[in-house]
Amino acid sequence: MSKRDYYEVLSVERTVTEVELKKSFRRLAMKYHPDRCPDDPHAQEKFKEAKEAYEVLSDAQKRAMYDQHGHAAFEHGMGGGRGGAGFGDMGDIFGDIFGDIFGMGGGRGRARRGADLRYLMDLDLEEAVFGVEKKIEVPTQVNCHHCNGSGSEDGKVVQCKTCQGHGRVRMQNGIFSIQQACPHCGGSGQAIEKPCRQCRGEGRLEETRTLSVRIPAGVDNGDRIRLTGQGEAGPAGAESGDLYVEVQVREHAIFQRQGNDLYCELPIRFAQAALGAELAVPTLEGEVPIQIPAETQTGQQFRLRGRGVKSVRNGRAGDLICHVVVETPVRLTKQQRDLLEQLEATFSEGDADRHMPRAKTWVDGVKQFWSRVTS
Missing domain, CATH: 1.10.287.110 (DnaJ domain)
Known part of the structure; x- marks a missing residue:
């Protein structure tokens, strides 16, 4: 295709x-x-x-x-x-092929950048929706405080004797002649005569850093916040990598999130569903009243506009969708049982069309099914 x-x-x-x-x-x-x-x-x-x-x-x-x-x-x-x-990348291709032979890799004459780091941050739904500032501890490599990341005890560097300061060396393999980063200086063109006694010439040390991270409102599972330059320090003063904070939102006791919409179950009593009622519905910003009309059925949904999550990208708010669940009463008193029995006695099979339209539809479907099976 x-x-x-x-x-x-x-x-x-x-x-x-x-x-x-x-x-x-x-x-x-x-x-x-x-x-x-x-x-x-x-x-x-x-x-x-x-x-x-x-x-x-x-x-x-x-x-x-x-x-x-x-x-x-x-x-x-x-x-x-x-x-x-493209055409200009042929040197990189040969570098990939022969890098392992010469043990040097495909460097381009630049000092190697520090590694990027990944941090998983668990958030409550409220924290993800409204934003939060968190302090995190990240074990990483930082610039050596003794030599300021240079790797040199006295701060002095000299020209690399292997590459004569060019940072690259030419290697011959049969008909191919390729240039690679100098294996001695890593492509910097400079060498250290007196390595730092603290970091042994690496220019960096292991340390646990405490960082403050501002999580914007509206983030969701899998969203990442990049902290530029907060990853591992590069060797011998090279550029630091980045830190990526990846968000994981914990399950909530009431709400489930889908995109910028929130969903919740709304349990109501039998009488409330039949007669209608005004109920207080929880939202992330407090309770709001909602009118349940008479003859509401299980599975019916009510949408509260703008009561969901504000998008982290465009600021538009999603909705809160309430899913009605009519609960069967339990642990009835004798009076309650008597009242229900009296109510049940008022129904007859001929009333199904008026009082139980879904049940009639189901019964009609069963009859049609059996008629097809037995015909």
Whole structure:
């Protein structure tokens, strides 16, 4: 099956800006992420399709090739492997092939960035709906306080003797000649003569950090908050990674959340359902009155507009949907039992059409079923 146009996949124009492109991809990723759509067999394919489109269009070089050649730019050898790398990425491809042979990996002459970290934060539904500020403790690697992350005891660095300060070395393997990050200095072009006695030249130490995280109102399961630069410190003063705080919302005793709507059961007594009543319904912002009309049946729903969750993205509030459950009374007193028996005595089989329309429909369905079976 032919691939869809990448711009069509992301629902954007060909003149889309980088910011708009990212915004559209995030919307689709949230909509079709397999973790959010476990019952949708097509969600994973749509998620992969959107991810592939974004990986191409978010890269200026790949986007230019795609605009000129379409999908053919990444087929039949034009764009190389790894999901459509352009002509300028051939060095990276050979680096992937031969990196393990030389034991160096495919560095580009830049100091290695610190690792990103992931933190799972459990929240009550109220905290997720209204937002909250939490303090968290994160075990991580931080810049060494003794050498300020340089890894040098005296703060001095010298030119790397292996790469002569270039950060890259050329390796020959048969007909191929490739450049790789220098294995001695990691691509920085500099070396330490006197390693720091605290971090042994690494430039970082293990430490548990206490951070304050502001969770915005309206977050839901799987939402992530990125704290830029709060991940692991990079080696020898390199850039720190990021910390991703992933939200997990605990089950609530009353409400269930679906998107920005809240659902709850509304148990009512038999007489309230038959005669009607005014009840107080709990919401996350306090009780509100609701009018139950006479002859209400189990399963009937009442929608309270704007009593759900305000979206973290556009601020629009969802609804609260109350699902009626008519409860059968238990532990009856003798007086209550007598009254119910008197009420029951007032009904007859001929009254089913008037008083029990659902029961009549069920009985008629049973009769039709048996007539088909026995015919």
